[in-house]
Amino acid sequence: xxxxxxxxxxxxxxxxxAVRQGSxxxxxxxxxxxxxxxxxxxxxxxxxxxxxxxxxxxxxAVVDDLIAGRLVVEAEPxxxxxxxxxxxxxxxxxxxxxxxxxxxxxxxxxxxxVDLTGTVRHHLVRRAxxxxxxxxxxxxxxxxxxxxxxxxxxxxxxTLAGAALAVPGLVGDGGLVRLxxxxxxxxxxxxxxxxxxxxxxxxxxxxxxxxxNEANLAALGELYATAPGPRSFLHVTGEIGIGAGIxxxxxxxxxxxxxxxxxxxxxxxxxxxxxxxxxxxxxERYAGQEAILAAAGLPGAELPADxxxxxxxxxxxxxxxxxxxxLADAGTALGVAVAGVVNLLDLDTVVLGGGYxxxxxxxxxxxxxxxxxxxxxxAWSPVTVRPAVLGAQSAAVGGATSVVRRIVDRPxxxxxxxx
Amino acid sequence: xxxxxxxxxxxxxxxxxAVRQGSxxxxxxxxxxxxxxxxxxxxxxxxxxxxxxxxxxxxxAVVDDLIAGRLVVEAEPxxxxxxxxxxxxxxxxxxxxxxxxxxxxxxxxxxxxVDLTGTVRHHLVRRAxxxxxxxxxxxxxxxxxxxxxxxxxxxxxxTLAGAALAVPGLVGDGGLVRLxxxxxxxxxxxxxxxxxxxxxxxxxxxxxxxxxNEANLAALGELYATAPGPRSFLHVTGEIGIGAGIxxxxxxxxxxxxxxxxxxxxxxxxxxxxxxxxxxxxxERYAGQEAILAAAGLPGAELPADxxxxxxxxxxxxxxxxxxxxLADAGTALGVAVAGVVNLLDLDTVVLGGGYxxxxxxxxxxxxxxxxxxxxxxAWSPVTVRPAVLGAQSAAVGGATSVVRRIVDRPxxxxxxxx
DNA sequence: CCATTTAATTCAACCGCTGAACAAATCGCG
DNA sequence: CGCGATTTGTTCAGCGGTTGAATTAAATGG
Numbered sequence: 001x002x003x004x005x006x007x008x009x010x011x012x013x014x015x016x017x018a019v020r021q022g023s024x025x026x027x028x029x030x031x032x033x034x035x036x037x038x039x040x041x042x043x044x045x046x047x048x049x050x051x052x053x054x055x056x057x058x059x060x061a062v063v064d065d066l067i068a069g070r071l072v073v074e075a076e077p078x079x080x081x082x083x084x085x086x087x088x089x090x091x092x093x094x095x096x097x098x099x100x101x102x103x104x105x106x107x108x109x110x111x112x113x114v115d116l117t118g119t120v121r122h123h124l125v126r127r128a129x130x131x132x133x134x135x136x137x138x139x140x141x142x143x144x145x146x147x148x149x150x151x152x153x154x155x156x157x158x159t160l161a162g163a164a165l166a167v168p169g170l171v172g173d174g175g176l177v178r179l180x181x182x183x184x185x186x187x188x189x190x191x192x193x194x195x196x197x198x199x200x201x202x203x204x205x206x207x208x209x210x211x212x213n214e215a216n217l218a219a220l221g222e223l224y225a226t227a228p229g230p231r232s233f234l235h236v237t238g239e240i241g242i243g244a245g246i247x248x249x250x251x252x253x254x255x256x257x258x259x260x261x262x263x264x265x266x267x268x269x270x271x272x273x274x275x276x277x278x279x280x281x282x283x284e285r286y287a288g289q290e291a292i293l294a295a296a297g298l299p300g301a302e303l304p305a306d307x308x309x310x311x312x313x314x315x316x317x318x319x320x321x322x323x324x325x326x327l328a329d330a331g332t333a334l335g336v337a338v339a340g341v342v343n344l345l346d347l348d349t350v351v352l353g354g355g356y357x358x359x360x361x362x363x364x365x366x367x368x369x370x371x372x373x374x375x376x377x378x379a380w381s382p383v384t385v386r387p388a389v390l391g392a393q394s395a396a397v398g399g400a401t402s403v404v405r406r407i408v409d410r411p412x413x414x415x416x417x418x419x
Numbered sequence: 420x421x422x423x424x425x426x427x428x429x430x431x432x433x434x435x436x437a438v439r440q441g442s443x444x445x446x447x448x449x450x451x452x453x454x455x456x457x458x459x460x461x462x463x464x465x466x467x468x469x470x471x472x473x474x475x476x477x478x479x480a481v482v483d484d485l486i487a488g489r490l491v492v493e494a495e496p497x498x499x500x501x502x503x504x505x506x507x508x509x510x511x512x513x514x515x516x517x518x519x520x521x522x523x524x525x526x527x528x529x530x531x532x533v534d535l536t537g538t539v540r541h542h543l544v545r546r547a548x549x550x551x552x553x554x555x556x557x558x559x560x561x562x563x564x565x566x567x568x569x570x571x572x573x574x575x576x577x578t579l580a581g582a583a584l585a586v587p588g589l590v591g592d593g594g595l596v597r598l599x600x601x602x603x604x605x606x607x608x609x610x611x612x613x614x615x616x617x618x619x620x621x622x623x624x625x626x627x628x629x630x631x632n633e634a635n636l637a638a639l640g641e642l643y644a645t646a647p648g649p650r651s652f653l654h655v656t657g658e659i660g661i662g663a664g665i666x667x668x669x670x671x672x673x674x675x676x677x678x679x680x681x682x683x684x685x686x687x688x689x690x691x692x693x694x695x696x697x698x699x700x701x702x703e704r705y706a707g708q709e710a711i712l713a714a715a716g717l718p719g720a721e722l723p724a725d726x727x728x729x730x731x732x733x734x735x736x737x738x739x740x741x742x743x744x745x746l747a748d749a750g751t752a753l754g755v756a757v758a759g760v761v762n763l764l765d766l767d768t769v770v771l772g773g774g775y776x777x778x779x780x781x782x783x784x785x786x787x788x789x790x791x792x793x794x795x796x797x798a799w800s801p802v803t804v805r806p807a808v809l810g811a812q813s814a815a816v817g818g819a820t821s822v823v824r825r826i827v828d829r830p831x832x833x834x835x836x837x838x
Numbered sequence: 839c840c841a842t843t844t845a846a847t848t849c850a851a852c853c854g855c856t857g858a859a860c861a862a863a864t865c866g867c868g
Numbered sequence: 869c870g871c872g873a874t875t876t877g878t879t880c881a882g883c884g885g886t887t888g889a890a891t892t893a894a895a896t897g898g
Contacts (some may be wrong), residue, residue, distance in 0.1 A: 018473040018477075019443055019447050019450065019453075020887090021887075022853080025854065025855095028436040029853090044875095045877065053436050054437040057857080057879080061855090080875085082865075082875085083865045083866070083873070084873085084874040085864060085875050086863065087876060087877090088877085129436060141890065244763065246764075255764055255766070257799075258765070260764050262762040266759050266763070267687065267755050278793070279758075279793040347674065355603040362884075373698055375681075375697055376589075377681070438855095439856090440854075440884055443885060444886095456841060463877040474886065475845080475847085477885080488870090502843045504895050505844085505894070
């Protein structure tokens, strides 16, 4: 709201369709459910009414719908408050819909199940070098892992409401992976390759699948895991490539075609090292995994991403001079890029995720230094730089959470779907 | 808070309040009015009903409200169509509310009046070197110009619904100008200095004032002037400093504190020329007005912004080698920065505004070249680079338009305000 | 001149929120 | 132990606003 005074905030004016009679209930279901999800302790109907501005009567009716739809349950132990009839707390249901998060990466496959409360109920990881595997083969193995996760969810009485697949590459419309360089994928049509597998077809209770970039889903995971934390931030994922997820006002910014966040080719040294992208001096050539390993004098450029980060962290912990210097240089390059982004987008939080998370103790100081050198507004309000709270494989968790988060944001979609 | 009238999509994770009964009409007023504003020819009630999904009965009721509130008029000459009762076209009223746009810049003051249809009804410009003037003096002269514009609007039967002031600097909450380096302003409290002047106090029919960055308002002006054009783009304003307005999905992105768009200190040459910001090799030192003039061998670094741009354009037109080389270098530097932004935000349109607009014929080629070199996704879909359709002083027009645009986006605010 | 066609209005029905009254459940005090 | 105070949650008439169909309005075409 800066730059504005006498500022009228508009309450959700959609450019899309008209607001029909039923939309009222649809919107209020979302308002109440979001409030329940965001509360730190189970709120009562009366409290929700006071907070939202709705009547207690309306809140009761809305809550009845939510309970009937298995999205909300009443907390059994009534929390003793002062005088008066004791309130019945409302909680998100832990045994209702759940989300399935999947990830295919260079050296592992992952699947996880997250319930409506955001709890990770299952998390399966299979290490495997997938670079030699064909896309069809990799996806077949992923489907098997997904079936395993789904069976575990069913055993818990959960209903999978959808699935999200994280891939390290550019994703186009319809689940088409245009390019995933480190996997060696190009124009891989994921739904087509999964045809026949239960994941791909929305029959029965089987969910449809959305495919997204791993950096995007990791950023969403961070958003949900830190709620109510900052609602706008930059989430930088350092792997072989460097990706950024941009969260603006609580929503992931995807860009015109869904390809936002390409920070790896930010020019940190325009006359510097040539890059395979055709440019020169790209960030990736200074703060990418291979560049850091090379600068630290480590041979294994073929190391798995998290192994590489752990190796570097161990060496830095031990005070290895070459590693410390490599990390300082990488942090400076990263700081130049991050400062540029912060200047452009006026963000107050930067999250170091993926392989950068374990290296944050050494990367953070140079990043902070570059920010305070280059960001003009840093003098008025500081920029927070911190490691991601979710560690590696946060993309799968973020994807699964985004599935259930969609239900919280628009519960009518779930309510009208269940028999 | 991201923005003043940023269109919130209903399904977004907004913490907004509850939807009451009256909100229904409020939202539908906006839906119908926006549809009328966006139509290329005056739509009938029946057509609006079909497009929005509302009933004809509802649309009629809504339109009655809008006509009663002087926001909409019926087009008199009924456009002859085929058989059946002829439709009565609906238009935005040209004699209802209007917006006042103001601009204070280094070498001129401007005021303009824009009516609801987006037509610029009046545009007053006073050339004056404002650098020696005190903020209070500059604002007093601006207030006189505003009064003149207001009188002209009243003569046309227009009602000013609000005013927006563009300043070349960082604007904080409450209309506080934190820093406007080229004006020599620091922590200037605009509303306080205007106290007593009719602009500042919302008495009578006199509008309240919002203060905003000139690059932001210029970008909004471009958005409205090109509608229905691209809904996401980067608008780069080249003056003494370089500012960027970021429009994402039809709304100006303001950043966490309203200070987004600082592109002038994008690192195009990290080991390059030192900059007054403390960094090195900032874009401003290569593509700012002073840098271009110096490289072209022009002495007058003190030239007014538009004069400087015109001078350079004239010289380039005449084939002056030094000027052509200076513009090529500036374009390359600009292209490096723009490519970084496009990579990050996945935008498909870049607009060269302000002083860059007349120089676009020479700046565009190197910018395009850098984009195609450095933007990975450019291969799949091209990035458009073009000059701004509004010339200089577009910020005042953008500000005035933003005032009336706010009414279109939330007509209930106007309807409940008129006696 | 009348059937046809499309536009706009009217009106009873209905949906969902409101506000107030009422029932439920617990605490505090005598 | 009992009764008022207090707060929660539900019930119900009322009402704003949309819906859908019927009705009126105003043109074209044979």
